[in-house]
Every structure is written in C-alpha cells, then in structure tokens.
Amino acid sequence: MxxxxxxxxxxxxxxxxxxxxxxxxxxxxxxRILSKRQLKELVLYSPQHIARLEKAGQFPKRVNLGPCRVGWVEDEVLDWLRQRLDRREAPSRHSS
Incomplete structure (x- = not known):
C-alpha cells in the first residue's frame, strides 16, 4: 500500500x-475532501443545481465515501472556480 x-x-x-x-x-x-457544507461555502449554488451540473459534466463529480456520505476533491472544485475566474478576466468576443 x-x-x-x-x-x-x-x-x-x-x-x-x-x-x-x-x-x-x-x-x-x-x-482534502470537502463536505456538502464546505462545498456550499465555496460554491454558492443549491445542492440541486450542483447535482444538475455534475450530471451534465460541468462540475467535478462527487466521491462516495460511505452509504450516506459524499464529498468533493477540493483541488477539483478550486480548479473549476479558477476556470470561471479566468473566463471572467478574459476579453469577451463581443466587446468593442
């Protein structure tokens, strides 16, 4: 091991x-694995919206930790947030 x-x-x-x-x-x-509560502090989406994004492949997949416990890999979530920040700072195609 x-x-x-x-x-x-x-x-x-x-x-x-x-x-x-x-x-x-x-x-x-x-x-580091984030709990649902910790994820909600970082990503201000409802649990239902996060589930929809996961299903669509637009958000990091949860990790099953046990029968009634899930979590998210912190680095994957932070990378997802960084991608959104990068898009925000990148010049828009429609800007004049």
Missing part, C-alpha cells in the same frame, strides 16, 4: 485530474 502512495512512482498525467500534492517529508499523497 505504501508503494501506491509514493508520488515519485506516478507521472503528473496519471493524477492530473486530482492534482494531488506530495508531502515532502513522508512521501504520502495529501488530498
């Missing part, structure tokens, strides 16, 4: 979707 967690064995492409970070001292992969 430890071998699976060592970052140097995997290329950046393999984990590009999760953007996992290595803890330099231990070699373990560090990943």
């Amino acid at each position: 430890r071998a699976f967690l060592e970052c140097h064995q995997y290329s950046a492409n393999k984990f590009r979707m999760l953007r996992r970070q290595c803890d330099a001292s231990s070699g373990n992969i560090v990943m």
Whole structure:
C-alpha cells in the first residue's frame, strides 16, 4: 500500500485530474475532501443545481465515501472556480 502512495512512482498525467500534492517529508499523497457544507461555502449554488451540473459534466463529480456520505476533491472544485475566474478576466468576443 505504501508503494501506491509514493508520488515519485506516478507521472503528473496519471493524477492530473486530482492534482494531488506530495508531502515532502513522508512521501504520502495529501488530498482534502470537502463536505456538502464546505462545498456550499465555496460554491454558492443549491445542492440541486450542483447535482444538475455534475450530471451534465460541468462540475467535478462527487466521491462516495460511505452509504450516506459524499464529498468533493477540493483541488477539483478550486480548479473549476479558477476556470470561471479566468473566463471572467478574459476579453469577451463581443466587446468593442
């Protein structure tokens, strides 16, 4: 199992979707999972709208953690938000 967690064995492409970070001292992969409450603080959409976006492939997919618990990978959600910020700052095609 430890071998699976060592970052140097995997290329950046393999984990590009999760953007996992290595803890330099231990070699373990560090990943943070957001709860529904934490997600709502970052993304001001209703749970129903988030579910619609997920189904349409326009929002990061939830991770099933147990029978009654789900979460979202923080880096994926932050990347989604950064994409929206980048679009906001990019010049519009319709601007004069």
